[in-house]
Amino acid sequence: MTTQRQLVSDLLRDHGRTYAAEASITLRNKPAPLFQLLTLSMLFAAPINASVATASARELWAAGWRTPQQLRDSTWQQRVDALGRGGYRRYDESTARHLDAAAEHLLDAYAGDLRRLRDSAGGEVDGIREKLREFPRIGPTAADIFCREVQQVWPQVRPFFDKRALTGAEKLGLPADPDQLAALVDADQLAELAAALVRADLA
Structure with a gap:
C-alpha cells in the first residue's frame, strides 16, 4: 500500500x-527575482495556458527586463512584441500597459523591492496578499500564485497552499x-x- x-x-x-523555475527565474530573496515572480503572477492572471504564461515571461527576461526600472525603460510596443513572441495574444496590449503600471507602483511604493511590501505587512500572509492586490492585474488568484511560489524564499509565508x-x-x-x-x-x-x-x- x-x-x-x-x-x-x-x-x-x-x-x-x-512555475518560477519553468519561467527561468532563479528565485532568491532579492529585488530582481521577486519582481520577476510578481510579473509571472500577473501573466498567470489572464485566462491563458500556463505554458504560454511562462514562455512569455522568458521573452520578457530575454528582452532584458528583469527589474522594474528596466521594464519601465521599454516601450509599450516592445512589450507587446515580446508577449506576442511568447504566444500571449488577445491580452498582450492590455498586459503591456499593466506591466508598466505595476513596475511604476513597485518603484514608487517600495523602491523596487518587494521585501519592503512583505515587511510593511508584518510578514503576515493576509497582509501580503492584500498589498499585492494594489498592483494592476493582481487579484486574489494571482496573489495566491505569488505566495505559493515565494514561500520558497519567504519562510514567513509557509505553509501556503x-x-x-x-x-x-x-x-x-x-x-x-x-x-x-x-x-x-x-x-x-x-x-x-x-x-x-x-x-x-x-x-
Whole structure:
C-alpha cells in the first residue's frame, strides 16, 4: 500500500518543478527575482495556458527586463512584441500597459523591492496578499500564485497552499489541510509540492 509520504515523493519526482523555475527565474530573496515572480503572477492572471504564461515571461527576461526600472525603460510596443513572441495574444496590449503600471507602483511604493511590501505587512500572509492586490492585474488568484511560489524564499509565508493546490491534494487522497500537507515534506520543498499539486489538479 502506497503511503502518503511515498505518494508525495513520487509527485515531487514527476511534477515538482515550480512555475518560477519553468519561467527561468532563479528565485532568491532579492529585488530582481521577486519582481520577476510578481510579473509571472500577473501573466498567470489572464485566462491563458500556463505554458504560454511562462514562455512569455522568458521573452520578457530575454528582452532584458528583469527589474522594474528596466521594464519601465521599454516601450509599450516592445512589450507587446515580446508577449506576442511568447504566444500571449488577445491580452498582450492590455498586459503591456499593466506591466508598466505595476513596475511604476513597485518603484514608487517600495523602491523596487518587494521585501519592503512583505515587511510593511508584518510578514503576515493576509497582509501580503492584500498589498499585492494594489498592483494592476493582481487579484486574489494571482496573489495566491505569488505566495505559493515565494514561500520558497519567504519562510514567513509557509505553509501556503491555495485552493487549486488543495483541490489537487484531495484528488490524490492527500490531506486538504496545509499543516498536514507541510508535515509530509521538508520546509524547502513546500513550493515544489504546491506546484506539483496544482499540476495534478490541472491534469
